[in-house]
Amino acid sequence: MFVTRCLRNMTSRTEIIRNLLTEKFKPTLLEVKCESDQHNVPKGSEMHFYVGVISDEFNGLSILQRHRQISKLVYEQVPGIHALRIHAKSPSEVSDLSDAPDAPKCLGGSRR
């Protein structure tokens, strides 16, 4: 983990994900939040993320297609991510991300 962080110049995964999504989808609104503090993992782990994206790139795409594009990008470019919650809309559908679902409650336990 130390070597990885050095290579990445101490950029957090949150920022990396944000940059990737901004470049690919040119969103009108973007939220990227690390949710690992809600899970039973060591402090500072950046393994669970929520991403909310509003972008014209999603026009005409099914929910599955939108999620597949986002998850493919993030999982391929950012190794070590354990879970990704996605909320993807087009500007014609919503004006903000207030209808995004909350994280499900963690019931503890990190058994894989």
Added chain:
Amino acid sequence: MGPRFSRTIVGLLDENKVDYWTFDILEDAEVRQGLKEYSEWPTYPQLYLDGELLGGLDVIKEELKNPSFVEKLPKRQD
């Protein structure tokens, strides 16, 4: 990812009286890896209909808001 997301999706299916069967992908590494490649979908749970991936938990939660999606899911007969 743990059983939490799977419990959630099963709960949603039960609420909508969907007729489904389950397979525990932790029991078979070949299936676990194979399905990820087949559907180009990296995580579990995964819900399939007629051999086609409908999505993971986030997608299904969103789709279930749409009555025409709910309609096309097979229902329990009880």
